[in-house]
Amino acid sequence: MRGRGFRQVWRRLPLGCESLPCLRGWALGGLWACASLFVPNFAFAQEESSAEAVATPAQTADAIPQEVLERSFADRPTERFPETVYESVQPIESSSSGFIAVPDRWRMFYAGKWYDPYNQNVLKGDIPVFGAPGEEWFFEASIISDSMFEAHRIPVPVGSASTKRPNSNDVFGDGDQTVFQQNVITSFSLIKGDTAFKPPDFELRVAPIFNFNHVEAEEDGLLKADPTYGSSRSDNYVGFQELFADIHLANLSDRYDFVSMRGGIQQFNSDFRGFLYNDNQPGARFFGDYDDNKTQFNLAWFSRLDKDVNSGINTLFNDRHEDVFVANAYRQDLIALGHTTMFSVIHRADTAGNQGYKYDTNNFLVRPTAIGDQLPKNIYSTYFGLGGDGHFGRINTTTQLYYVMGSESHNPIAHEQVNINAGMAAQEVSYDVNWIRFRSSVLWASGDSDPYDGQATGFDAIFENPNFAGGDLAYWQREGLPFVGGGGTNLINRNSFFPNFRPTKEMGQSNFVNPGLRLYNLGVDFELLPELKLVTNYSYLQFDQTATLEVLRQDGSIDRNIGWDLSAGFLYRPLLTNNVVIRVGSGVLIPEQGQENLFGNQTNYHAFTNLILQY
Amino acid sequence: MFRNRFVSLLVLTTTCALSSCGGGGSGSSGSGSGGSSGANYGCDGGCAHQALSTDDVRQILRQAVTATSQLGKAGTFAVVDRVGNVLALYQMTGAPGTTTITAQIGAAGGLEGAVVPSTLAAISKAGTGAYLSSQGNAFSTRTASQIIQEHYLPGQSNQPGGPLFGVQFSQFSCSDVTLETSNSAGPRPLPLGLAGDPGGLPLYKNGDLVGAIGVEFDGLYTVDRGVANTDTDDEERVALSASVGFAAPAERVGDNISLDGRSLRFAYLSYGDVTLPETLDEINDANLQSVSRYCRAEIRGGVPFGSVASGFADSSRAGVPSMILTNGGGQRFPTRAGRPLPGGVQLSGADVDALLDSALLTANRARAAIRTPRDTAARVTIFVVDDQGTPLGATRSQDAPVFGADVALQKARTAALFSSSDAGGVIGSAPGLARNYAGEYAAFTGIPLNGSYVFNSRSVGNMARPFLPDGIDGTAPGPFSLPFPGVGVGNTWSPFNTGLQFDLIAAAVLSGVTNPGGVPSSCASIGVRLRNGMQIFAGAVPLFRGETLIGAIGVSGDGINQDDLVAFYGASRRGLDYAGHTGSGDVTLGFNAPQERRADHIDLPTPQLRLRYSNCPEGPFIRDNDQNGCEGL
Structure with a gap:
């Protein structure tokens, strides 16, 4: 997000846009509108600084040797630091010993323009913006534009009350759709402490996110409950990706082992690959490390916000009525050198069942799920996790095991309170041969073989965002599949592979009476060029147990075999940095018997392109 | 009132x-x-x-x-x-x-x-x-x-x-x-x-x-x-x-x-x-x-x-177990030909038997929606009527629920009446209607209710809901229904006041309650065309020969999409051929209505709204992966 290196300095940071409405105005107008707000202040700051420079010449330009202000690197044009610079210490007189005196260590390097994140830049926290010596405050700003266009085919029903076309004689309709998502994520941090050498003492971060989304479908009644809305939908949303304060509580050693507390909306990933909980949610997290950073730990509580269903962004600020409690620890070099092992206990209390019916903005029922008897439910589940990530010699590996226990106060498929007793296991092993990486992954998420036995043995996560066995390149992980004919819900959701009958991952509740999954994957990644990577995946998918599918579809012969999920994608970074990233990917799901039982013998596909620009 | x-x-x-x-x-x-x-x-x-x-x-x-x-x-x-x-x-x-x-x-x-x-x-x-x-x-x-x-x-x-x-x-x-x-x-x-x-x-x-x-x-x-x-x-x-x-x-x-x-x-x-x-x-x-x-x-x-004395006697048809309705002795609703229509077209007795065979065999293949164990066949009652609603024959799967007998005939008569050229006149002449339903239909579609477009019981049902589109709260009622309380005042919709459906039978129902011993000759005030009343959910399609309405087939007893399948697929070329009646009906449509005259072809003045015609279920047939059994019918 921020470039390393050299920055330019202003006497004061032109924070013309600290307030939220102003920031919102920024993004709505786009980057250049932002700049137009920004530049006049900048100009003003420059003028003001110049005036001060005249008033106090001895402290600034006159005191700094010309060779400091006008250093020239062999491969770069001469760039000049502003004459008015931040003064933390008086500059050292130049000596005859060949050393060049600089006023502070933030100006030892090359100064860049304000839009240049790769040189010393006050907008990237490279140079303090205020504060006494030793008490410096830094400012960091970033902006990311993430544009995604996707075409896909998913099984969809024709409208029940009205159809787009005549002769729609069967339940399944035309599932071709296109999706455009534009996210602009802005981030502003105020940081106390030198971030280059030690953890910051204090940080305030605000990261508003602005979304525009557009979907074109081929059937009515899919995008809004009212079929007369049609088959095209545009929507937008603004929320906070991050909004937190981080307090450095103490250093535990002279190597900066530390403990910190972070409160507010913050990103947290429960494990190496996002199997269980990977979200940005308000909470309080006590974290730190010791033993030379070989051990890291988190103690956290998150009180989740509900999300906007079309953008996936946190609402401002509707309670999801779900609390997540996390205790975890990572230990480096455990089992083998270069292998980090993680232990975690995560508890979730979802009490949305006390809140009555919840509809999303498209007027679809999302809580309780429109399956089974649809009585409301609360969920209390505790996960015990053991994970590993690293390498054994030349073999890279990632492992994750979860066991979950607890209860659902009333499972709609089971029609009763159920005891949760489920698990998942996943492992990826890879081996690099020159510029080619060979990968093999397996995942098992337990399924429920008898919905009516009072035991819920289907594994489900809290808010997963898995990056495994192809991640969002793979059809089964990327796409949400409506459970046509089985209720007003989805079989799986976007960015997930657990078939759990949630209506949306964003708003629906977990469900531990589900079919579970078996995933077998082979992948090969090719580093074709330093800038270009090709990722390929070949996966075979099975339901672990089909009983729940048979109950909901009132069909006694649904096969376990889902089919082949084949995908390939290019990752192109033309500048060899993350400032410009282009992803292009495509996948198909070739049905086997089980999917044909559910959705027919059509081969479903997706193809997407993703442009990420970052400052 | x-x-x-x-x-x-x-x-x-x-x-x-x-x-x-x-x-x-x-x-x-x-x-x-x-x-x-x-x-x-x-x-x-x-x-x-x-x-x-x-x-x-x-x-x-x-x-x-x-x-x-x-x-x-x-x-x-x-x-x-x-x-x-x-x-x-x-x-x-x-x-x-x-x-x-x-x-x-x-x-x-x-x-x-x-x-x-x-x-x-x-x-x-x-x-x-x-x-x-x-x-x-x-x-x-x-x-x-x-x-x-x-x-x-x-x-x-x-x-x-x-x-x-x-x-x-x-x-x-x-x-x-x-x-x-x-x-x-x-x-x-x-x-x-x-x-x-x-x-x-x-x-x-x-x-x-x-x-x-x-x-x-x-x-x-x-x-x-x-x-x-x-x-x-x-x-x-x-x-x-x-x-x-x-x-x-x-x-x-x-x-x-x-x-x-x-x-x-x-x-x-x-x-x-x-x-x-x-x-x-x-x-x-x-x-x-x-x-x-x-x-x-x-x-x-x-x-x-299943005994003759019960009125439902076990029998067989087309090689599969079936039931006939009896009056304790003889068979009720035996197969007969429909009334002859201008141009000499009619539903012959053989046509009726072909339709009953085809529908029963379709039910016998169809995966039941409301029965356990799963993967057992749908069990339904099937009625064929002529264009005037006269019953021409009936059959049932064994163990089909009893309610479907009356309902299948209601549905068939509804499809026949609403697809008739005189439908608007017949309905408009009914006494005691709370609304001018035929006029509401004409206002809703921009065309009179005159048989130019034809309806199955699902299409009629679409327009007989208190909300249009069906289920979308706060919207105005369909032309055959009444406003939901709060959306409208006065005579408003409830499960006990469904609009045209109830208005047509109100007098007979009230008479039956106040004087159960009396014998009303017909449920509907418009006479024999809806003799046992109107029904407003899926499971019946009108039957055609060429452009001429010759009757309707009504099915009831399983899920509505299954009922629809049995009627629509049963009347289709595909269904008739499966039952071995390759010579019955039109060479492409069987007895189904011409596609362009079906209700789902009406371009409604309301944008993005379209009436439904038939909707066959997902995975319609037992242990068969075909999800689109009615495609192109």
Whole structure:
């Protein structure tokens, strides 16, 4: 997000846009509108600084040797630091010993323009913006534009009350759709402490996110409950990706082992690959490390916000009525050198069942799920996790095991309170041969073989965002599949592979009476060029147990075999940095018997392109 | 408009006379003679049919009386057999004599607010438990309530209407399907139609459906408006107690059956919630009631289903088991030709048989939506009518639920009438309509109701919902319906006031309630074209030869999409060929309507709205991956 290196300095940071409405105005107008707000202040700051420079010449330009202000690197044009610079210490007189005196260590390097994140830049926290010596405050700003266009085919029903076309004689309709998502994520941090050498003492971060989304479908009644809305939908949303304060509580050693507390909306990933909980949610997290950073730990509580269903962004600020409690620890070099092992206990209390019916903005029922008897439910589940990530010699590996226990106060498929007793296991092993990486992954998420036995043995996560066995390149992980004919819900959701009958991952509740999954994957990644990577995946998918599918579809012969999920994608970074990233990917799901039982013998596909620009 | 007249009549009318006739008063006490609670026998339509004995009926009554007394209340109970014979009608001393019909949604008009005898309510509730159930599914009045309201599930917003929306207005004594004769052949009429008021449960012996119990004492004949809770209903509690020993097999109850992924509701209480004392209260035979046309004041045994005496006799057709309707002796609705039409076209007897064969074989392949075990065949009743609604033939799958007999004919007649060139005139001439429905149709579509476009019962149903599009709250009603309370005022929609459907039969229904002994010649005020009333959910298609409407085929008994499949696919070239009738019907369409004249081809003035025609189910056929069985038909 921020470039390393050299920055330019202003006497004061032109924070013309600290307030939220102003920031919102920024993004709505786009980057250049932002700049137009920004530049006049900048100009003003420059003028003001110049005036001060005249008033106090001895402290600034006159005191700094010309060779400091006008250093020239062999491969770069001469760039000049502003004459008015931040003064933390008086500059050292130049000596005859060949050393060049600089006023502070933030100006030892090359100064860049304000839009240049790769040189010393006050907008990237490279140079303090205020504060006494030793008490410096830094400012960091970033902006990311993430544009995604996707075409896909998913099984969809024709409208029940009205159809787009005549002769729609069967339940399944035309599932071709296109999706455009534009996210602009802005981030502003105020940081106390030198971030280059030690953890910051204090940080305030605000990261508003602005979304525009557009979907074109081929059937009515899919995008809004009212079929007369049609088959095209545009929507937008603004929320906070991050909004937190981080307090450095103490250093535990002279190597900066530390403990910190972070409160507010913050990103947290429960494990190496996002199997269980990977979200940005308000909470309080006590974290730190010791033993030379070989051990890291988190103690956290998150009180989740509900999300906007079309953008996936946190609402401002509707309670999801779900609390997540996390205790975890990572230990480096455990089992083998270069292998980090993680232990975690995560508890979730979802009490949305006390809140009555919840509809999303498209007027679809999302809580309780429109399956089974649809009585409301609360969920209390505790996960015990053991994970590993690293390498054994030349073999890279990632492992994750979860066991979950607890209860659902009333499972709609089971029609009763159920005891949760489920698990998942996943492992990826890879081996690099020159510029080619060979990968093999397996995942098992337990399924429920008898919905009516009072035991819920289907594994489900809290808010997963898995990056495994192809991640969002793979059809089964990327796409949400409506459970046509089985209720007003989805079989799986976007960015997930657990078939759990949630209506949306964003708003629906977990469900531990589900079919579970078996995933077998082979992948090969090719580093074709330093800038270009090709990722390929070949996966075979099975339901672990089909009983729940048979109950909901009132069909006694649904096969376990889902089919082949084949995908390939290019990752192109033309500048060899993350400032410009282009992803292009495509996948198909070739049905086997089980999917044909559910959705027919059509081969479903997706193809997407993703442009990420970052400052 | 009916309400005031109706209420004043009903509160003054007592139709049940006390009588002291009947069998002996000393029944056994305690444990049941039927199946144990919820036991499973694996019956899926093939088990031998049983019947309730008089001792069984007596025990059921004693259990009902005991359970009601435990609550400190007095009630009215009806026990019926599977074809609706009232085996006993019992009113405890002090029981409320009347009950008020209301959906409790602030609606007015139709049956809303009517005060009716508790005895009639009890019969309808018992009849519902019996008529909707089979060896493969056990449904209750609570199940009925779940599937007849403006949303499925009731209480949820923006969900389409119940799949059996409108089915409550069937099974009346004015129907030419129900029998009022004094013998035991059914189906017998239900005075208030099918009931959605909890307190009607089916009764089973050894896995076979043998009847049902209906309980009424709380003074409200209503529906369960919300499924977000599990309210305890005393009538349901008593019905559960009464059915101890005759409980539905646990694997067959609606809870284990998913309709579009939503499980149906059998009862909110379970047998674990009811306890009966060691010694049951005795019943007083003096409290047995008689109702003209329905029952004498006696306890009688039931008649085994499938026997000629029951009115549903086992038979076979097209090489598969079937049933014929009988009047206790001869076959009812034997195959015959339709009326000759200009140009010499008509449905011949051979055409009718081809259609019945094709539809029955389609049902036999179709995966049942409402039966367990899963992957068993749909079981339905099939009627073919000519363009005037005259029945030309009927057949049934064995063990198909009884309610489908009347409903299949209603649906067929609805499809035939609304597809006729004179439909607008016929409907417009009906007396006592709350709205100018034909005019509303013309305003809605921009074209008159004159047969230029043709309708199946699903299309008609689309326009007979209180919201249009179906289920979208706050919208105006369809042209054949009434505004939802709050959207409109005055005469407003409720499950007891469905608009055109009810208006057409209002006079006959009221007459049947106030004077059950009378015999209305037709349910609908427009005469024989809708002789047993109109039906407004899917399962019938009009039949064509070329551009000429020659009749309709109606199907009822399984899920609506399955009913639609059996009718639409059965009438299609594909279905007829499968049944070996390769020479019947058009070479491409079979007997189906020309595509461009079907209701889903109407370009409505309302953008993005289109009426539905047929909608066949996902995975229509058993163990067949084809998801699009009706594509191109």
